[in-house]
Amino acid sequence: MALRAAVLRHIRLPVQTLPAAGSRPQSQLSFLRLFSSHDDHLTKEEVIDRVLDVVKSFPKVDPSQVTPDVHFQNDLGLDSLDNVEIVMALEEEFKLEIPDKEADKIDSCNLAIEYIYNHPLAG
């Protein structure tokens, strides 16, 4: 902490006044970060497509059976261990970490799509 304070005391950042709107070079724009969670959020269609792709590529699944409201165990004949594997494959696809409590609830494409679509960090 003391080191941090000492460093902060001595560092001075140059303050730049940005030129008026219109003549903004690309490099300066990159520092202007709009903190909206919606500008790069996935569309529902994209989430649905990618979720279905992940499920279809699961080795034990018959891709022709896969629809957006299909239930992993009841419709696709998977067991609960497969369920865990599918949710983990979805984690990797969307770069998420899904806590156990939520993961245990995701047992159908519907729930997977809902969860991922509503997740602010889905990528």
Next chain:
Amino acid sequence: MGASKGQKLSGMQKQVLSLYRGFLRAARSKPAEDRRQIESIVSAEFRQNSKQVDRKNFLYIEYLLRRGKKQLDQLKSPDTIGLSSVNVSSSKKQNADT
């Protein structure tokens, strides 16, 4: 771990799934080939147990969970790159005479 329609997981089932998930997560941090091997062994073992072990045999399941957790802790160590399973069959041992 029979597929349960209507998915009401018992506390014990949740522990098993949590352990399974733990193994798969740990496997992610290993090199690709080791990861595949780990996944294949863990998957086979969990499934075999789910078929052979009586769901009501709580004592044995708890033992397997404890053992699994220890193995998982070892697996998480960066020094461990993989695991293998050995089938031990009993054979008559010859005692050497001194």
